[in-house]
Amino acid sequence: MNCDNLTDKQKEIIDYAGREDISAFAVAGSGKTSVLVCSYLKLIESMNLPVDESVSRILVITFTDDAATEIRGRIRNALMEKYGYIGPLNYISTIHSFANDLLQHHSIDLGIDPGYTVGEDYLIADLMERAYTESKRYMDRDELDLLDEYLSVLDLGRRELELRLVVFTIYWKMRAAGWSYGETIDHLRELKNKIRDKENGERIVNSLIKIFSRFYEITEERKRMTGILSYDDILYYANLILEDKEIRESYAKRFEYVIVDEYQDTSLIQQYIIEKISRKGRRIIAGDYFQSIYEWRDATPILTIDFIRRNGFRVMEMDENFRSVPEIVDFVNTVFSRIFSRDIKDIQYIGIRAMERSLDGAGPFVITVEGDSIDGMRHDEAEKIATIIENLVSNYMVREKDGKIRKIKYGDIAILFRKRYGMKIYARVLQERGIRYSFIERGSFFRSEEISTIMNVLISLRDGTWNDIHNGNTFEILRYVYGMDINEFLKGSGRNIETFREHMAILDSMKDGRKDRLIMEFLRLTGYDLRVLGREDGLQRYLNIYKLVDIAREKEENGIMGLDEFLDLLENMGENEDISSIPLFDPLDDSVRLMTIHSSKGLEFPVVFVADLSSRLNYRTGNIIVDRDSGIFLDIEELADEDIIEKIRERMRERDYRENMRVLYVAFTRAKQYLFLGLPESPGEGESFASKIMETLGEDYLKKYRERVNIFLSGNVEKGVEVERKRFTLKEIERGMRDPIFLSVSDIKNYHFCPRYMEISRLKLFLSGEYGTSFHEFMEGVDFENPPEGDFSSILDNFLKTPLGSLLRNNMEKVKREFPFHVKFGNVIIRGRIDLLYISDEIIVLDYKTGRESEGDRIQMLIYSYAIRKIFGSIPDRCILYYTEDNSMREFRFSEDDLKNLEILLERMVNDLRYGIYGKNEMNCNVCPARNICLSMEKQN
Numbered sequence: 001m002n003c004d005n006l007t008d009k010q011k012e013i014i015d016y017a018g019r020e021d022i023s024a025f026a027v028a029g030s031g032k033t034s035v036l037v038c039s040y041l042k043l044i045e046s047m048n049l050p051v052d053e054s055v056s057r058i059l060v061i062t063f064t065d066d067a068a069t070e071i072r073g074r075i076r077n078a079l080m081e082k083y084g085y086i087g088p089l090n091y092i093s094t095i096h097s098f099a100n101d102l103l104q105h106h107s108i109d110l111g112i113d114p115g116y117t118v119g120e121d122y123l124i125a126d127l128m129e130r131a132y133t134e135s136k137r138y139m140d141r142d143e144l145d146l147l148d149e150y151l152s153v154l155d156l157g158r159r160e161l162e163l164r165l166v167v168f169t170i171y172w173k174m175r176a177a178g179w180s181y182g183e184t185i186d187h188l189r190e191l192k193n194k195i196r197d198k199e200n201g202e203r204i205v206n207s208l209i210k211i212f213s214r215f216y217e218i219t220e221e222r223k224r225m226t227g228i229l230s231y232d233d234i235l236y237y238a239n240l241i242l243e244d245k246e247i248r249e250s251y252a253k254r255f256e257y258v259i260v261d262e263y264q265d266t267s268l269i270q271q272y273i274i275e276k277i278s279r280k281g282r283r284i285i286a287g288d289y290f291q292s293i294y295e296w297r298d299a300t301p302i303l304t305i306d307f308i309r310r311n312g313f314r315v316m317e318m319d320e321n322f323r324s325v326p327e328i329v330d331f332v333n334t335v336f337s338r339i340f341s342r343d344i345k346d347i348q349y350i351g352i353r354a355m356e357r358s359l360d361g362a363g364p365f366v367i368t369v370e371g372d373s374i375d376g377m378r379h380d381e382a383e384k385i386a387t388i389i390e391n392l393v394s395n396y397m398v399r400e401k402d403g404k405i406r407k408i409k410y411g412d413i414a415i416l417f418r419k420r421y422g423m424k425i426y427a428r429v430l431q432e433r434g435i436r437y438s439f440i441e442r443g444s445f446f447r448s449e450e451i452s453t454i455m456n457v458l459i460s461l462r463d464g465t466w467n468d469i470h471n472g473n474t475f476e477i478l479r480y481v482y483g484m485d486i487n488e489f490l491k492g493s494g495r496n497i498e499t500f501r502e503h504m505a506i507l508d509s510m511k512d513g514r515k516d517r518l519i520m521e522f523l524r525l526t527g528y529d530l531r532v533l534g535r536e537d538g539l540q541r542y543l544n545i546y547k548l549v550d551i552a553r554e555k556e557e558n559g560i561m562g563l564d565e566f567l568d569l570l571e572n573m574g575e576n577e578d579i580s581s582i583p584l585f586d587p588l589d590d591s592v593r594l595m596t597i598h599s600s601k602g603l604e605f606p607v608v609f610v611a612d613l614s615s616r617l618n619y620r621t622g623n624i625i626v627d628r629d630s631g632i633f634l635d636i637e638e639l640a641d642e643d644i645i646e647k648i649r650e651r652m653r654e655r656d657y658r659e660n661m662r663v664l665y666v667a668f669t670r671a672k673q674y675l676f677l678g679l680p681e682s683p684g685e686g687e688s689f690a691s692k693i694m695e696t697l698g699e700d701y702l703k704k705y706r707e708r709v710n711i712f713l714s715g716n717v718e719k720g721v722e723v724e725r726k727r728f729t730l731k732e733i734e735r736g737m738r739d740p741i742f743l744s745v746s747d748i749k750n751y752h753f754c755p756r757y758m759e760i761s762r763l764k765l766f767l768s769g770e771y772g773t774s775f776h777e778f779m780e781g782v783d784f785e786n787p788p789e790g791d792f793s794s795i796l797d798n799f800l801k802t803p804l805g806s807l808l809r810n811n812m813e814k815v816k817r818e819f820p821f822h823v824k825f826g827n828v829i830i831r832g833r834i835d836l837l838y839i840s841d842e843i844i845v846l847d848y849k850t851g852r853e854s855e856g857d858r859i860q861m862l863i864y865s866y867a868i869r870k871i872f873g874s875i876p877d878r879c880i881l882y883y884t885e886d887n888s889m890r891e892f893r894f895s896e897d898d899l900k901n902l903e904i905l906l907e908r909m910v911n912d913l914r915y916g917i918y919g920k921n922e923m924n925c926n927v928c929p930a931r932n933i934c935l936s937m938e939k940q941n
Contacts, residue, residue, distance in 0.1 A: 003038035006031070007355075013316050014038050017284055018046050018257060023313040024286040027352050028669035029323030029604070032286050033067075036060075036259060037074045039284055041082065043257050051085045057256040060092040061274065063265045067602075068094050071261065072550065073543030088553050091255070095270050096231060099238035102251070106241045116227035124230045127222050128171075132164045135214035143207040150204055166208075167215050170632060175236040176298040178269035181216055185209060187631035194633060194644050235269050242276040251277040260285040264292035264301045271300070271307060285313070289347055290336070291666050293598060295659045302346055302658075321352045321669075323604055327363030328675050329354035331705075332668045336661070338696045344658055352669075359399050362673040365712070366705035369614065369678045377614055378422050381678040382429035385609050388676065388712040389413060389435055389592065398606040398673055410436050414593040414605040416667050418689070422612050423594055436591040446570070450532050450541045451548055453480045455570060457504075457522055461511045462563045466504040469497055475822060481528050511563050516552040519545075597667045608671035610664075613678055613689040617660045619653060664689055676709070743909070745832035745863050749856040751909045753928075754921035760930045775850050775884065779817070779835065784809045798887045804846070804880060807838070814840045823870040825906055834864055842877040843868060849883045855924075857881055858892060862902050865894045875899070 003014065010031060016022050017039035026032035044054045060075075062068040072092045079085040093101075100118070107114045136144065147163050174184040191205045223229060229237070242248045258278035260266075264287035266274070285308070292301035308315060321329055333351045340349035367384050371377035392408045399405055415437075417423055430437045446452070456473040460466040466474055469492060477500065478484040484496040503525045510518050523529045523545070533542040555561065555569060593605070633648055668675060679702065683691035694702065750758035778792045784805075787796050799805045808815055816837040823830050838844040845864045849857070861879040868876050879892040912918065925931055 003034075003041065006034065006038065007320055009318065009320060010035050010038075013318065014042055016314060016316070018043050018282070020281050021283045021311065021313040022285070023263075023308045023315045024284070024318055025315055025350060026286050026288050026318040027321060027350060028288065028291060028666075029321040030318040031320070031322055032261070032318060033071055033074060035318065036071060036261060036284070036286055037078055040075055040259065041078055044079075047256060051079065051083045052087050055079070055085070055087070055089060056091060057254070058091065058259065059098070059255040059257070059277070060259045060261070061095050061098060062093070062261045063095055063270075064262070064602075065094055067261050068092060068097075069543050069547050073546060076546065089550060090554055095266075095273065096234060099234045099273060102238045102241060103234055106247060107237070109241065109244075110237055111224050112229075112237065113224075113227040116229050118229055118231060118234065124228065127226065127228060128168060128219060129164075131215055131218040131222055132167060134218050135167075135211055138214045139207070139211055143210065146200075146203060147207050147211070150200075163211070167212055170212060171216065171219070172232065175232045176267055176269060178236070178239055178272050180240075184216075184632075185213065188212065190631055191633070235267075235273065239269050239272050239276075242273060248276045252279050255279075255282075257282045257284070259283075261287070263287035263304055264289050265294050266300065266304060267298040268300055268303065271304065275307075280311070283313075290350070290662055291601065291669075293601065293659060293663050293666055295655065301662075305347060317350055319350055319353050320355050322355045323672055324352075324354065324669065324675075325356050325358050325362050325673050326354035327358065328668075328671055328673075329356075331364040331675070332665070334701075335668070335693060335696060336665055339661055339692065342696070344661065346658070356672075357399075359397070359673050361396060363708075364671075364675045364677070364705055365709040366702055367676055367678040367709055367713075368706050369680050374422075374614065375425065377680065378425045378612060379429065381611060382426040384678075384713060385415065385426065385611065385676070386429050386433040386435055388609075388709070389430075390433070391712045391714075392607060392674070396674075408607060409590050410592050411590045412606040413609070414595060414600065414603075414607070414670065415609040415611050416595060416597050416600050416670065417612050418597060418615060418618065418663065419612075420596060422615065426611060427594060430592065437594055438591045448541065448544055449480060450528075450545050453477060453528070454519060454522065454545065454548060455567070457481075457507070458515075458518075458563060458567055460504065461508055461518075462567055466508070467501065474500075481526050481531075512560075514552075514556055514560055515563070515566050516549050516556070519549050519552060597663050600670050601666055604670055604672055606672045607674040607676075608667070609676045609678070610667045611678055613693070614680055614684065614691075615688060617657070617687050617689065617692075618663075619656045660689070661692070664692075677705075679706075743828055743830050743906075745830070745860060748830070748863055748906070748909065749860050751912075752859045752905060753856055754924050755909075755912055755918045756920045756934055757924070757928055757930055759918040760934060775848065779848060784812060795884045795887075799882060799884075802887075802889070804844075804882075804889070808836070808846075811838070811840065814838055821867045821871060823867045825903065826910075828906060828910055830863065830867065830906075832863065832867060834867075837868075839872075843872065843874065845876045845879040847879075847881050849881055850885065851883075852885065853881075853883065853890065857890065859902075861892045862894055862898060865892075866899050866902055869899060 003011075006014070013022060013024050013035050024032065024035060026035075040058060040060070043058055044051065047054045047057060049057070060068075060071060062071065072089055075092065076086075076089060103112070103116075104114055107116060144163070170184065170188075174181075179187070188205060188209050191208075192202055223233065242251070255277065256279075258274065260274055260283070263285040287304075289301050289305060295301060324332075329352050337349045337351060340347070367381060367388070369377050369381045369384070371380045389410070392413070393410060396408050397405050398408050398412055415426060427437060446455070453476060456476045460473050460477065463473075466477075468474060469478065478496060482496040482500050484494065503522070506525065507518060507522055510521060529542055529545050532545065551570075552566070555566065561569070597610075633644070677693070679690050679694060683694045746761070747758060750761045775792055775795070779796075782788065782792075782796060784796075784800065787793060787800065800809055816839070817835070819834040819837040821830075821832055821834070834845055835848050836846040838846070845861065845868065847861065847864070861881065865876050865879055868874075875894055875896070877893070879894065881890045881892075882888075883890070920934070925934075928934065
């Protein structure tokens with residue numbers, strides 16, 4: 001990296017690095033990461049130590065794994081270029097990773113098993129539920145009745161609370177605020193002074209303290225005993241450990257310098273940790289108050305500013321923007337300088353300086369939105385956005401980073417929303433107009449394509465399945481690494497498959513050695529990292545790959561692990577660590593991106609539409625308040641002091657208003673060359689983004705931006721560009737898509753039950769039991785001819801006594817167990833695994849069920865029949881479900897008409913998946929295991 005190419009303002013910050021505490025106030029698109037990397041290099045040089053020792057003396061903290069991955073990769077490249085250093089960079093991590101490492105070294109001091117795990121949410125929830133139930137046993141009936149009577153009117157903004165959720169909320173919030181148990185009890189005692197009805201107030205508070213104290217005591221004991229901790233626990237206990245002066249000073253001495261990125265997003269407890277492990281005069285923190293949009297998740301942007309001022313940091317503004325054209329920068333400055341000067345007095349707005357050149361025809365535009373209702377306005381705006389997009393991709397240009405000019409593509413365009421609710425109206429309009437689009441969410445590191453691919457390689461080596469090209473993992477490797485198309489896969493031979501097997505044989509000989517070298521050899525043989533780097537988002541994916549190499553190197557520092565152990569470790573990290581990666585979209589998939597503003601943070605797009613601005617601003621309601629300034633407050637009108645109520649409500653409203661305006665700032669600053677806003681002709685009633693923009697700028701100012709947009713709405717779409725205005729069929733989707741869609745049998749079965757249920761299932765928001773999994777594992781390997789004794793022996797014995805069991809037992813050479821399949825339907829690959837397949841003069845499909853009969857059983861067996869028809873050319877003679885609970889069987893025989901009906905279902909499903917449409921089958925709500933999650937999602941939307 002050439003740090004000489006930076007601007008004078010950027011160089012000035014680097015010059016102060018290491019000399020005094022620095023706070024770099026970096027506006028959007030200001031090159032903050034480059035400045036931090038060059039500051040890091042300067043600190044390395046200033047220490048006059050070997051490089052491997054110097055890197056262990058600088059701690060770099062970030063708050064998302066996106067940022068950690070990017071800065072680690074940039075620093076790695078810079079160190080390789082300048083010093084030839086390729087060693088570990090273990091002290092560049094998220095705050096959670098650092099706290100976890102600290103806790104692992106000192107957990108015994110707190111009585112916590114060093115082998116603790118960061119538990120699944122359901123485990124933590126179960127632990128707390130049990131602790132609450134037990135704590136109620138210590139309460140008198142009249143105490144519980146009193147609390148239920150007064151606290152049942154409380155809510156968190158979504159639903160009425162019961163007593164247990166009041167207790168849970170206080171517990172969660174005390175940890176986020178870093179309060180000790182004693183501080184929390186003091187805050188609860190202060191409630192007596194905030195309640196008007198002193199007699200009842202004292203009884204209520206004393207009873208609340210009593211049940212909370214018992215709950216806290218039992219919960220803490222259970223966490224230590226079970227070793228199941230939450231992410232908040234990791235931070236809480238790490239901060240507690242750092243209360244020990246000796247430990248605190250040892251960490252402060254270990255790190256010569258501490259660099260903190262995105263400091264505006266820190267919570268109080270995170271600030272405490274950073275302050276305790278850093279030395280005065282040796283800190284560099286960077287961030288942008290105006291991009292702090294996580295206050296709802298306990299970030300404290302105002303308090304971070306107070307910390308900076310109180311500790312005498314040198315505040316240095318990075319106001320140069322290298323992203324947006326000057327016209328957009330001028331518009332952003334006008335809007336937010338007026339909003340902050342009028343409504344937000346905590347901090348002075350920092351104007352952005354445009355460093356980009358203008359582009360002919362680019363800049364900000366205002367779409368006039370019409371309609372008698374919110375949904376009517378959404379539909380009108382969606383139609384106009386679609387027309388503008390048609391015009392943009394036909395007639396307009398964007399400028400690349402290298403200065404080249406090219407035509408706009410769908411993939412250059414993002415439509416941003418404050419909430420997901422309402423997106424479906426825009427999606428339907430785009431669909432009707434034939435405009436490709438995709439819904440975007442932030443994804444996890446371990447779910448990203450490149451990491452999943454490398455893990456598939458390791459799994460294939462561990463399991464020895466790489467010779468079986470019909471194995472699901474093998475297919476993924478052949479597809480992403482070797483570029484094999486679906487026809488070659490189904491054929492089962494070809495040059496790609498031969499090369500793959502040659503490479504895997506080499507890797508197989510190395511699998512017992514160091515895993516970082518194994519991964520590096522895979523990259524050397526295949527060039528996969530370079531292929532990934534060539535993509536539009538290649539740098540981020542490339543950095544993800546080398547982050548995995550870093551993880552492998554770090555985890556084997558104390559000795560080589562077996563491949564099985566290493567994969568278990570990665571799986572545990574994937575399930576339990578808060579590691580996020582790049583948003584899950586493929587830039588080569590040329591489609592318009594629909595995403596929330598929160599998901600867009602850290603990204604940029606040539607064309608941005610900020611949609612649905614007439615929706616109400618977000619204000620968190622609820623009358624249980626827990627924060628650093630107010631302590632704990634229960635807003636119960638018949639009990640609370642009215643003056644206190646009014647003051648706290650006003651302060652909370654101001655807090656939420658500030659965050660709303662920062663969210664709007666983030667949305668505007670994602671745009672590089674074209675920024676479109678949808679505003680009505682008049683502000684209307686209620687407080688919305690649209691009303692605030694219109695009040696701030698006035699109609700005279702906005703008029704020119706409304707007029708400028710007319711050129712895009714005139715319908716002058718380039719000749720030869722026709723737009724289909726109909727719902728896509730499967731063939732039309734297939735024609736426009738390069739990669740197949742993968743569906744599991746469970747996906748199809750769940751979709752048939754309810755599309756919304758399928759969406760929730762895919763998000764893994766709830767878990768099924770482990771009994772069925774254990775039984776299937778048993779049946780996969782059991783010897784039917786010599787059945788063993790054990791937990792499932794009686795079930796097996798019952799099954800083998802049936803005519804079917806006897807047939808299978810006497811013809812085991814004709815039996816295939818756990819038979820995997822991949823079958824193609826259009827551009828869809830259906831993947832599944834049949835419990836048992838019998839092939840002789842008849843074909844029998846058998847599936848075991850440890851639960852009861854359900855509506856989905858028939859659709860599951862229909863899918864299996866479809867797969868067998870595709871593979872063997874004939875429909876199974878019998879499809880049988882064996883229910884272990886009552887030793888009963890259910891038999892199906894399907895026809896060609898049944899399979900055609902399945903294809904109709906699949907076509908409808910693919911359409912809905914492609915466009916993110918998840919309807920609700922209300923007929924099944926009463927029996928849906930996810931109904932509570934579904935209701936919660938609806939309320940949040």
